[in-house]
Amino acid sequence: MNTLYRLLLTFNATSLLVIIFCVQKTYTLSHFFPKTVYLDAIPNILSYVGYFLVPLVLTGLSIVLSSYLGRDEFKPGEVSSIEHANNSFLPSYLGYFFVALSVGNWETLGFVYGVLFIFTFMSQALYFNPLFLLFGFEFYNITTRSGASIFLISKHKYKTPGEVDVPVANRINNYTFMERD
Numbered sequence: 600m601n602t603l604y605r606l607l608l609t610f611n612a613t614s615l616l617v618i619i620f621c622v623q624k625t626y627t628l629s630h631f632f633p634k635t636v637y638l639d640a641i642p643n644i645l646s647y648v649g650y651f652l653v654p655l656v657l658t659g660l661s662i663v664l665s666s667y668l669g670r671d672e673f674k675p676g677e678v679s680s681i682e683h684a685n686n687s688f689l690p691s692y693l694g695y696f697f698v699a700l701s702v703g704n705w706e707t708l709g710f711v712y713g714v715l716f717i718f719t720f721m722s723q724a725l726y727f728n729p730l731f732l733l734f735g736f737e738f739y740n741i742t743t744r745s746g747a748s749i750f751l752i753s754k755h756k757y758k759t760p761g762e763v764d765v766p767v768a769n770r771i772n773n774y775t776f777m778e779r780d
Contacts, residue, residue, distance in 0.1 A: 604668060605771065607661050609720040612728040613712065614654040619699035620708050622647050658730040665769040665777045673751075673765040677743050681760050684738040684750070688727040736777075753778035 620626075627646035629638040638646075695715070702708045727738060731752060739751040741763065755778065757763055768776035 601668060601772075604661065604664060605720060607657060607664070608728065608771065609716055611654050611658045611661060611730060613695070613716050613719055614657075615729075616695045616699045616712055616715065617708065618647075618650045618654070619696050620702055621650055623700050655730055655733065658728060659734065662731075662734060662777075662779065665771070665779060668769040668771060668777075671768045671770050671776060673741075673743070673749075673763055673768060675761065675764045678741050678760040678763040679744050680742045681757055681763060682740045684727075684740045685732065687740075688738065689729065692727060692729055748774070750775045751778060752776070754780060 625643065627638070627643050628641070628649060629635065629646075632638055698711060698715075699708075702711060727750075731738075735754050736752050737754070737756060739753065739757060741749045741751050741760075743749065751765070751768070752775070753765070755762075765776075765778045768778050770776055
């Protein structure tokens with residue numbers, strides 16, 4: 600289950616690359632389904648919104664499925680430091696957008712996306728997905744009293760290490776946890 604979940608998170612985190620490519624090339628739904636006549640009548644923006652809804656819905660699904668992952672906890676006093684991480688990952692994620700804008704064709708996009716997907720999945724990445732922000736989640740780098748560095752995805756607004764009390768954190772990998780409520 601954990602591997603399938605990590606594949607879903609990797610897809611969610613990297614799929615906006617493909618969406619930006621399609622928007623930049625003005626590939627609408629009628630481009631992919633040319634024999635569907637009524638698609639020619641819809642505005643391009645509806646195609647783009649439809650593309651965006653796919654990873655958005657899958658991100659929502661990944662939040663629901665996180666309850667089936669292993670469980671851990673962070674008791675009060677276990678966290679020695681906490682750092683808000685929302686802004687630190689955004690610049691590197693925006694790099695995907697610039698790559699998508701510079702890709703010239705499907706073959707190149709497929710290769711670039713494949714490499715990016717494999718590296719994201721294999722690197723034990725932190726699964727930073729800006730779409731989690733739309734669901735009200737925050738990202739934190741925390742260090743435990745034992746010295747472990749953890750990436751926490753949570754709906755709570757933590758400011759100090761003493762506030763961190765997580766009775767149930769779902770383990771995505773050894774470095775990344777999700778606190779749903």
